[in-house]
Amino acid sequence: MAFTINNLKDNNNVIIKEQLGGFTVIEYKEDLSSTTLSEAESNFYMSKSNMRNKQLMIEINNSEVMLSAGAMQYMVGNIEMTSGIKGVGGLMRNLMSSAATGTSAVKPLYKGTGTILLETTYKYLWLIDVDNDHIVMEDGLFLACETTLEIAVTARKNLSSAVLGGEGLFNLSAKGKGILALEAPIxxxxxxxxxxxxxxxxxxxNFALMWSNTLDFTVEKSGKTRMGSAASGEGLVNVYRGTGMVWLAPLMQYSSGPGQIKGTVG
Known part of the structure; x- marks a missing residue:
């Protein structure tokens, strides 16, 4: 059994932005499918503003990956897709975690040998080599990963402060060793x-996109007293304590205060 995908990597309109293991980020220089003058004008300015279509390609060789639900565009080769749910108990656990994190209850698994292409996106694709680490992700970032990683629900360590700040109580986390792909706003x-x-x-x-699970994440008043918080002009802040790393998106556009998204870039 053999196959060849033509006019993809060898297309002059395609740039290979990044490659890690079997994961490759493809970027299209321009959208060549304009059919009207307004579409052509829009595509021109989007390209000049670095708003380009991107696509994740995953090549597996007798291995298995997990995708976000609905992310697959097409696949070639001897690949079997399953729901990743083991029995009624697994479905109930997935439903509970889905309700907690706001993500899909089903994250399909793809096992075998072949190539998988995901849907295109104008957001940015990150490839992360998780090396015996435990990373917590902001909601909506997860796109795909090797199943050598354990994707689980992580509870906030201070639930009362999360409620106070209008934050969700749970996040997805990736633990172990393997490649993780995220769909990020920057x-x-x-x-x-x-x-x-x-x-x-x-x-x-909410400028933090990821952080180490070793950190205590809480939502607190910016000042020790109500007067202090009022004087600073900021009521609540996200606080990360301990030893670990935090990935920040400084150019994201948010209104003041945790959980108040105003808009996103890209």
């Missing part, structure tokens, strides 16, 4: 990484 080169060593990071807004 390019990876724009992210600021803060490394804490028994210290504290306070963030006014």
């Amino acid at each position: 390019p990876a080169e724009e992210a600021v990484v803060v490394e804490l060593k028994n210290d504290v990071l306070k963030v006014d807004g």
Whole structure:
């Protein structure tokens, strides 16, 4: 059994942005499918603004990957797709985690040998080599991963402060060793990484995209007193304490205060 995918990697309109293991990020220089003048004008300015279609290609060789539900565009080769749910108990656990994180209850598994192409996106694709680590992700970032990673639901360590700040109580996390692909609102080169060593990071807004599970994440008043918070002009802040790393998106557009999304870039 053999196959060849033509006019993809060898297309002059395609750039290979990044490759990690069997994961490849493809970027299309321009959208050549314009049929009207307004579409052509829009595509021109989007391209100049770095708003280009991107696509994740995953090549597996007698291995298995997990995708976000509905992410697959097409696949070639001897690949079997399953729901990844084992029995009624597994479905109930997935439904509970789905309700907690706001993600799909079904994250399909693809096993075998072949190539999988995911749906195109104008967002930015990050490839992360998780090396015996445990990373917590903001909601909606997960796109795909090797199943050598354990994708699980992580509860906030201070639930009362999360409720106070209008935050969700749970997040997805990736634990172990393997490749993780995220669909992010900013390019990876724009992210600021803060490394804490028994210290504290306070963030006014949901600018943190990922953080180490070793950190205590809470939502607190920006000042020790109500008067102090009022004087600072900021009511609540996201606080990360301990030892670990936090990935920040400084150019994201949020209104003041945790959980208040105003708009996103890309």
